[in-house]
Amino acid sequence: MNKINLSRLKSTFYTSSNIGRTCNGGLTRLPLSMEDKKMRGVFVEWLKNAGLKIRIDDLGNIYGRREGYKNDLGGVMMGSHLDTQPNGGRFDGIMGVLSALEVIRTLNDYNVKTRRAIEIVNFTAEESGRFDIPMVGSGVLTDKYSKEFVYSLKDNNGLSFEESLEEIGYKGEEKNRLTNFNINYYIEAHIEQSVSLEENEKSIGVVQGIEGVTNLTVTVEGQSSHSIYPAHKRKDALLAASEMILSIENLQKQFNVNPYVGKFKVFPSKPTTTAEKVEFTFGIKHYEDDIRNETITFIRRQLQKIAESRNVYLKISPFWEMTSTKFSNEIINLIETASIHNNYSYQKMLSPAGHDARYMNDILKTGMIFAPSNQGLSHCEEEYTSFSDIEKVTNTLFYIIKHLSS
Amino acid sequence: MNKINLSRLKSTFYTSSNIGRTCNGGLTRLPLSMEDKKMRGVFVEWLKNAGLKIRIDDLGNIYGRREGYKNDLGGVMMGSHLDTQPNGGRFDGIMGVLSALEVIRTLNDYNVKTRRAIEIVNFTAEESGRFDIPMVGSGVLTDKYSKEFVYSLKDNNGLSFEESLEEIGYKGEEKNRLTNFNINYYIEAHIEQSVSLEENEKSIGVVQGIEGVTNLTVTVEGQSSHSIYPAHKRKDALLAASEMILSIENLQKQFNVNPYVGKFKVFPSKPTTTAEKVEFTFGIKHYEDDIRNETITFIRRQLQKIAESRNVYLKISPFWEMTSTKFSNEIINLIETASIHNNYSYQKMLSPAGHDARYMNDILKTGMIFAPSNQGLSHCEEEYTSFSDIEKVTNTLFYIIKHLSS
Numbered sequence: 001m002n003k004i005n006l007s008r009l010k011s012t013f014y015t016s017s018n019i020g021r022t023c024n025g026g027l028t029r030l031p032l033s034m035e036d037k038k039m040r041g042v043f044v045e046w047l048k049n050a051g052l053k054i055r056i057d058d059l060g061n062i063y064g065r066r067e068g069y070k071n072d073l074g075g076v077m078m079g080s081h082l083d084t085q086p087n088g089g090r091f092d093g094i095m096g097v098l099s100a101l102e103v104i105r106t107l108n109d110y111n112v113k114t115r116r117a118i119e120i121v122n123f124t125a126e127e128s129g130r131f132d133i134p135m136v137g138s139g140v141l142t143d144k145y146s147k148e149f150v151y152s153l154k155d156n157n158g159l160s161f162e163e164s165l166e167e168i169g170y171k172g173e174e175k176n177r178l179t180n181f182n183i184n185y186y187i188e189a190h191i192e193q194s195v196s197l198e199e200n201e202k203s204i205g206v207v208q209g210i211e212g213v214t215n216l217t218v219t220v221e222g223q224s225s226h227s228i229y230p231a232h233k234r235k236d237a238l239l240a241a242s243e244m245i246l247s248i249e250n251l252q253k254q255f256n257v258n259p260y261v262g263k264f265k266v267f268p269s270k271p272t273t274t275a276e277k278v279e280f281t282f283g284i285k286h287y288e289d290d291i292r293n294e295t296i297t298f299i300r301r302q303l304q305k306i307a308e309s310r311n312v313y314l315k316i317s318p319f320w321e322m323t324s325t326k327f328s329n330e331i332i333n334l335i336e337t338a339s340i341h342n343n344y345s346y347q348k349m350l351s352p353a354g355h356d357a358r359y360m361n362d363i364l365k366t367g368m369i370f371a372p373s374n375q376g377l378s379h380c381e382e383e384y385t386s387f388s389d390i391e392k393v394t395n396t397l398f399y400i401i402k403h404l405s406s
Numbered sequence: 407m408n409k410i411n412l413s414r415l416k417s418t419f420y421t422s423s424n425i426g427r428t429c430n431g432g433l434t435r436l437p438l439s440m441e442d443k444k445m446r447g448v449f450v451e452w453l454k455n456a457g458l459k460i461r462i463d464d465l466g467n468i469y470g471r472r473e474g475y476k477n478d479l480g481g482v483m484m485g486s487h488l489d490t491q492p493n494g495g496r497f498d499g500i501m502g503v504l505s506a507l508e509v510i511r512t513l514n515d516y517n518v519k520t521r522r523a524i525e526i527v528n529f530t531a532e533e534s535g536r537f538d539i540p541m542v543g544s545g546v547l548t549d550k551y552s553k554e555f556v557y558s559l560k561d562n563n564g565l566s567f568e569e570s571l572e573e574i575g576y577k578g579e580e581k582n583r584l585t586n587f588n589i590n591y592y593i594e595a596h597i598e599q600s601v602s603l604e605e606n607e608k609s610i611g612v613v614q615g616i617e618g619v620t621n622l623t624v625t626v627e628g629q630s631s632h633s634i635y636p637a638h639k640r641k642d643a644l645l646a647a648s649e650m651i652l653s654i655e656n657l658q659k660q661f662n663v664n665p666y667v668g669k670f671k672v673f674p675s676k677p678t679t680t681a682e683k684v685e686f687t688f689g690i691k692h693y694e695d696d697i698r699n700e701t702i703t704f705i706r707r708q709l710q711k712i713a714e715s716r717n718v719y720l721k722i723s724p725f726w727e728m729t730s731t732k733f734s735n736e737i738i739n740l741i742e743t744a745s746i747h748n749n750y751s752y753q754k755m756l757s758p759a760g761h762d763a764r765y766m767n768d769i770l771k772t773g774m775i776f777a778p779s780n781q782g783l784s785h786c787e788e789e790y791t792s793f794s795d796i797e798k799v800t801n802t803l804f805y806i807i808k809h810l811s812s
Contacts, residue, residue, distance in 0.1 A: 086674060092632075128677055193632045195639065215677065226498075226599045226785040227666040227689055228758035231658045233601065233782065238670055239655055242648035249645055252637045260633040262677040264644055268492060271534055271621065271668040271687045271725070273785045281677045283633055319677070352634035376639065379632040379679045 002110050004394045009102045010387055015042060016082070016098060017090045026381025027090050031083040031125035031136070032060065032164035039082050040170060043097070043122060050104050052120065056172025058147065060124040060165050061137045063178065066104060068405060070115040074184035076404045077364070078103065078397060079121035080356060081137070085129040089383020091390075095371065096189045097122050099394040103401050114405035119183060123356045124170075130155045133320065138356035141179055142363055179363065185404055186360040187331060189369045189393045191385050193353055195376035203392045204346035205370025206335045210358045211258075211350055212324035214296050215283040218244065218303065222312040224268060224276035238266055238275035240310040244303050248282050255295040258285045258352060287324050287350050322354050331367025331400070338399035344392050369396050408516050410800045415508045416793055421448060422488070422504060423496045432787025433496050437489040437531035437542070438466065438570035445488050446576060449503070449528060456510050458526065462578025464553065466530040466571050467543045469584065472510060474811060476521040480590035482810045483770070484509065484803060485527035486762060487543070491535040495789020497796075501777065502595045503528050505800040509807050520811035525589060529762045530576075536561045539726065544762035547585055548769055585769065591810055592766040593737060595775045595799045597791050599759055601782035609798045610752035611776025612741045616764045617664075617756055618730035620702050621689040624650065624709065628718040630674060630682035644672055644681035646716040650709050654688050661701040664691045664758060693730050693756050728760050737773025737806070744805035750798050775802050 019042065020027045020035030029035040040062060047054055052064030068075070080096025100120045107114070124137035131153040139145045151162035165171040174180075192198075197205050222235035241264070251259045264280040284299070286292040300316055307314035332348075339346035351368060360366045371393040374384035425448065426433045426441030435441040446468060453460055458470030474481070486502025506526045513520070530543035537559040545551045557568035571577040580586075598604075603611050628641030647670070657665045670686040690705070692698040706722060713720035738754075745752035757774060766772045777799040780790035 085676065085679060129679075132677060134678065193634055194636060223783070223788075224786050225783055226759065227668060228599055228664065228691065229782050229784070230600060231655065231664055231666065234666075236667075238667055239651065242651050245645065245648055246652070249637065258634065258637055260637065260640075260678075260680055261642075261644055262633060262679055263675050264672040264681065265675060266670040266672075269669050269671060270491065271538060272540065272666075272689070273491060273535075273668055274666055275670065276786075283678070285634065353632065376635050377629070377631055378635070380630050380682070382629075 002106060004102050004106045004391065004398050006387060006391045008105065009098065009390065009394060012098045012101065013090070016094055020084070022087055022381055024381040026087050026383065027084045028086050028088065029082070029084045030086065030130040031127060032161065032168055036083050037168035043082060046101055047120065050101065050108060052104065055176035056170055057176040058172055058174040059137045059140050060170040060172065062122040063176065064120045066118045068114045068117040071117050071182070073116045074182045075117035075119050076185040076401055077119040077121055077178065077183050078187045078401060079123065080188050080190060081123045081126035083125060083127050085127050085379045087381055088379050089381065091191045091383055091385045092193065092378050093126055095191055095385065095390060099189045099390065099397050102394050103398045106398055112402065116405040118401060118405050119178070121178065126356055131161055135354060135356055135359060138359040141177055142359040144359060184365060186357060186364040186366045187397060187400055188355060188357040189371065189397050190355055191373045191378060192370040193373050193376065193378035196349055197347065197370060197372035198374070198376065200347055202345045202347045203372065203389055204335065204339045204344045204396055206332055206339070206346050206348045207327060207351050207368035207370055208332060208348055209287065209324060209326040209350055210354060211285045211287045211352050212289045212292050213283050213285045213322050213354065214292055215281060215320040217279065217281050217317045217319040219315040220278045220307065220312050222276060224273050227272040227274065234274055235311045236274045237278045237312055240306060240312045241278035241280060243306050245280065245282065247302050247306065248299060251284065251295055251299060255291060257292065257295050259283065281319055285352055289323050322358060325358055325361050327361060327367045328365040330365060334400045334403060335367060335369055335396060338396045341399060342392070342395055344396065369393055408512060410508045410512045410797065410804050412793065412797045414511065415504065415796065415800060418504045418507060419496070422500055426490070428493055428787055430787040432493050432789065433490045434492050434494065435488070435490045436492065436536040437533060438567065438574055442489050443574035449488060452507055453526065456507065456514060458510065461582040462576055463582040464578055464580040465543045465546050466576040466578065468528040469582065470526045472524045474520045474523040477523050477588065479522045480588045481523035481525050482591040482807055483525040483527055483584065483589050484593045484807060485529065486594050486596060487529045487532035489531060489533050491533050491785045493787055494785050495787065497597045497789055497791045498599065498784050499532055501597055501791065501796060505595045505796065505803055508800050509804045512804055518808065522811040524807060524811050525584070527584065532762055537567055541760060541762055541765060544765040547583055548765040550765060590771060592763060592770040592772045593803060593806055594761060594763040595777065595803050596761055597779045597784060598776040599779050599782065599784035602755055603753065603776060603778035604780070604782065606753055608751045608753045609778065609795055610741065610745045610750050610802055612738055612745070612752050612754045613733060613757050613774035613776055614738060614754055615693065615730060615732040615756055616760060617691045617693045617758050618695045618698050619689050619691045619728050619760065620698055621687060621726040623685065623687050623723045623725040625721040626650070626684045626713065626718050628682060630679050633678040633680065640680055641717045642680045643684045643718055646712060646718045647684035647686060649712050651686065651688065653708050653712065654705060657690065657701055657705060661697060663698065663701050665689065687725055691758055695730050728764060731764055731767050733767060733773045734771040736771060740806045740809060741773060741775055741802060744802045747805060748798070748801055750802065775799050
């Protein structure tokens with residue numbers, strides 16, 4: 001069977017890695033930023049040169065379509081996202097789009113005609129680093145967020161999602177959404193972003209599903225006071241919040257969940273004034289929705305106890321939630337078959353992170369292929385996946401797409 | 407003996423409380439801001455109307471001088487500062503300046519001629535809320551900071567101290583500094599900012615000295631990672647810093663010191679990315695310099711242990727230090743005598759906070775009179791001292807000034 005062209009794929013990565021490059025070799029390519037615009041421009045050129053028909057929908061999602069000769073069968077879609085977190089990496093999301101492009105190019109190399117149409121997609125604003133909410137492009141397509149809600153999201157400079165979309169010239173038409181086309185399958189190649197493949201020395205992750213997650217926003221309000229005010233009488237929001245996040249950390253041992261604290265802002269944060277208010281976000285991930293919910297109930301009570309003992313006011317609000325999902329068995333089996341065929345080591349695994357595939361799975365037969373992440377790092381400049389592994393993942397994707405579309 | 411005019415003093419406070427007033431009735435009058443400029447303008451008018459001779463020095467300190475008839479004896483100075491913290495109160499510093507003005511006005515009312523000259527001073531940037539460093543005006547006069555260092559301090563907008571001084575028109579001349587005049591005494595009336603007078607139901611605090619303080623800046627550097635990275639493998643700077651500040655809190659019980667954490671900034675502080683870096687400041691106060699130093703040695707070791715156990719890098723740098731100080735016995739005795747004379751309840755006490763008097767004590771015979779703070783609150787909008795207490799403090803100040811200058 002034909003194989004993809006690694007040196008061509010490397011050159012595609014090279015181009016991408018220089019659009020929004022940071023001093024330390026990462027990428028800052030925030031959704032709908034000038035860097036994103038530049039990357040989109042290059043990407044659209046690539047799609048045109050590969051003979052694909054371009055569509056932009058009202059969320060800025062970019063599609064490239066390669067017609068089949070039996071289009072009524074329903075198409076096969078592959079892709080991911082080209083945007084990054086601030087000081088993020090060169091592979092998260094990007095690998096899924098560039099490997100999909102390489103699959104199309106390889107099909108072109110060998111003049112492969114397929115029965116089903118094949119589409120490639122770059123979803124808008126998968127990353128939350130600018131508008132706080134993740135998976136925006138795929139989320140609206142699957143009714144997770146309304147278009148109005150998403151359009152009104154604002155970045156730190158007060159610029160809205162809609163304004164940014166218009167500014168970079170990627171506000172397309174609603175009729176171009178993938179949901180208005182006959183598509184059956186969605187396959188996303190992605191880096192693992194954790195250590196499982198690396199530790200087990202496997203090249204291909206056969207993803208069974210995605211863990212659910214609950215993200216909450218916590219506001220702790222005490223009273224600020226001069227540093228000289230007696231310590232035992234203070235209502236110090238920062239000390240209370242510190243105790244809270246250490247108790248959130250403990251959930252890992254107590255419930256075998258993966259907890260994390262992300263945003264953490266202290267007010268007024270002045271040298272001789274103790275904290276009046278802290279706002280932080282935390283999340284809890286687990287594949288069993290029941291265990292996740294039980295953990296949330298438990299930690300809500302814990303935080304309330306801490307707030308009472310420290311005499312501060314506590315508010316916990318939902319921020320973002322995603323139930324767990326199980327991917328299509330047809331695709332899971334195909335990834336396994338491809339790995340065996342190509343003689344690549346593989347393992348079945350869960351995804352701890354949300355991806356556009358999470359939402360696509362609600363409307364299409366969906367699956368994900370994982371590549372190892374060096375030291376499990378991602379959303380940082382050190383993010384790294386070797387080209388040897390990227391080649392294997394791309395060949396696996398090629399095998400699956402060819403099989404599904406033939 | 408004559409008494410001060412409370413209704414006049416109230417009206418002075420009323421004017422001051424409306425320059426930089428916050429929604430909740432506090433004050434935001436940052437050093438060298440437009441609000442500070444406005445307050446200075448009003449203050450200078452008041453000084454002129456009281457017949458005082460105005461001087462502005464190169465740090466923006468404002469002096470008003472009432473000549474004596476035996477000026478070679480050396481003058482008596484009183485004052486404090488008119489600037490505030492962001493969302494600060496109406497009394498901290500301000501009471502010292504406005505009560506001094508009331509003392510001058512009362513001397514004028516009764517045509518009192520004094521042997522010694524009397525000066526009133528408004529020190530620049532006693533509060534650290536804009537340029538991070540406290541007691542700037544008095545600090546340069548007493549060689550705690552160089553003028554060059556202070557001039558180059560920058561606020562959050564990158565505006566320097568010197569530029570701000572020029573912008574509001576208060577960059578005066580070095581020859582006007584109090585150190586170029588023959589001054590012997592400095593008396594500062596101030597709110598206590600803690601709960602001791604209130605709890606003991608005393609009106610006058612006879613301040614014996616000021617506790618020493620060590621302020622340190624701590625930088626914790628770990629590695630940011632995607633929220634899905636296994637919790638037990640993260641190098642989360644925020645969790646490490648949280649453990650550190652709780653261990654700083656514990657010093658209160660272990661060493662009987664008063665510890666506090668002020669500034670606390672988390673990077674990058676994004677919902678799905680764990681913390682790479684935390685920068686925070688903390689301080690330790692105690693009257694015994696030995697105990698303070700011993701505590702600092704202990705906590706440095708503790709923080710290092712936490713850093714090692716959490717696999718993060720730790721840097722501790724000196725931020726601001728002040729040794730403890732003992733005030734002039736002559737003034738301490740005078741405050742006591744005045745309280746007995748006026749039949750005011752009083753107590754001897756230490757000041758836990760630094761004040762301009764701390765630095766003045768290095769070059770002049772210095773003392774402080776404290777008024778009770780409601781609930782001990784200060785550096786916040788709720789800061790409050792009753793006019794009944796302000797009247798008593800001002801009468802005490804009047805007694806002392808009259809006594810020293812006659």
